[in-house]
Amino acid sequence: MRTATFRVFRFNPDTDRETRYQDYEIPVAKGMTILEALMYIKDNIDSTLSFxxxxxxxxxxxxALNINGKPRLACKTQIENVLKETPSFITVEPLAGFxxxxxxIVDIEGKTxxxxxxxxxxxxxxxxxNSEFTVPPEEAKKYEKETDCILCLACCSVCEALKENVPFSGPxxxxxxxxxxxxxxxxxxTKRKRIEIALNASVWTCLQCQKCVAACPKNIAPADDIxxxxxxxxxxxxxxxxxxxxxxxxxxxxxxxxxxxxxxLPSDVYGDDKAAKEFIKMCREHGIEVWGIPHLPDGFLALRDLIIRALTEEGDIEAIDFKKIRKIDEKIESLLKGDEK
Ligand code: FES
Structure with a gap:
């Protein structure tokens, strides 16, 4: 039978002064998961291993664990797939950031x-x-993915905003x-209360790095939900x-x-546009031209209104779906490359 080496993170705060890694070689059957490997180690080689x-x-x-440096569910990750990435050994570590x-085992008190x-x-x-609520299928579809969240915290383990130690609760x-x-x-x-809670929990702190999207084992896109x-x-x-x-x-x-x-931008974001205006005035007094309102290319406004009308029924700019704009960009790009007639 084929064998595989597991390099497993170990740390017992009662006895260890430092963290360490321990290697275990185990027989691997077809379809065996990382969780089954950890159970094999615990049952047959080292009963002190905790997970x-x-x-x-x-x-x-x-x-959820860091397997070869990526957050994954140990019970859904097959050893043979991970061995394709690193044939010599598989590294198993606790989720980062906890x-x-x-x-x-990491402390998940923060999740609760x-x-x-x-x-x-x-x-x-x-x-x-004399009735009960029914949810129309089109509404259920809107949050179908989000309902699948299993609170594994893989998203939090890669979150750049959390690394900054700011008051952000994680994706x-x-x-x-x-x-x-x-x-x-x-x-x-309750919805109004939710918005208040989200604002107090710094919903605007997210950097939109998209790492949570790549990490989610349920293919949810937390950054989009934010x-x-x-x-x-x-x-x-x-x-x-x-x-x-x-x-x-x-x-x-x-x-x-x-x-x-x-x-x-700074004055629009943080208020008081006096500083920006004085800076522009000072530059102009010294003969330095600073960038003011740019000249609009001919036809820009007509084109803008055409796109907005096409994208939104009510012409509300905040209702524009920017994913559709990206699709238009891709189309224009392929047209320019001559891929499409
Ligand atoms: S044991 Fe893996 S998700 Fe429950």
Whole structure:
């Protein structure tokens, strides 16, 4: 039978002064998972090895580990696939960014705390009399993916905003927030509370690095959900945060001129445009021309309005689906390359 070497992270705070790695060689059967390998080690080689697992079916999220440096579910990751990446040995470590309790187990107290703080369960309105709520299939589709979140915390382990030690709760909390914000059964008052909680939890801090999208074992896109929560907050009138003001700067300037005005960006975001205006005046007094409102290319406004009309029914610039714009860009690019007639 084929064998594989596992290089496993070890640390027992009661006895170890430093972290270490231990190698285990085990027989590998076809279809065997990383979780089964860890169980083999515990049952046959080293009973002191500690790790977390429960459902063994990709449902409970408790077995998320860093396998060859990537967050994955140990119960859904087959050894033969990982060996294709590194034939000599497989590294198994706890999820990055968390305090290690013992070996592969990390402290997830923050997750429980965030779930309570974010009120991550549905608060239903009164159902219609003598009836119950039904969710139309088109609505269910909107948050189908988000409902699949198993709270494995893989998204948090790669989150760049969390690494900055800012008061940000991690992507999963916003995935659930978006899921409940989109649910027609929920009380309006609770939705307003959710927006407030998301703003207090620094929803605008996310850098949109997209690492959570790559890490999610359920193919959810937490970064997109964070954008949707931001959009809902702005639509409900909460435009006071620097992130929202930055967005309006981009929208207003691009809408009006097709370009971003970097000179006014700081003052638009952080208030007080006196400094920017004085800086421009000072430059001009010294004969230095600074970038002002750019000249609009001929036909720009007509083209802009045409695109907006095509993309949104109501002509609301905030309702533009930028994924569609990317598709238009791709089409133009392929036309320019002569790929399409
Ligand atoms: S053991 Fe439940 S998701 Fe892996």
């Amino acid at each position: 977390r697992a429960f459902c063994r079916s990709g449902i409970c999220g408790s077995c 305090t290690v309790v013992k070996d592969l 705390e965030a779930m309570k703080r974010f009120n991550l369960w549905l608060e239903e309105k009164e159902p219609p009399e 999963f909390a916003f995935v659930r927030t978006y899921r409940f914000l989109s649910d027609s059964r929920e009380k309006e008052e 954008q949707k929560v931001r959009r809902t907050a702005v639509k409900s009138g909460r435009k006071e945060s620097p992130g929202a003001r930055k967005l309006s700067h981009y929208l207003n300037w691009i809408y009006a001129t097709g370009q971003i005005n970097r000179l006014f």
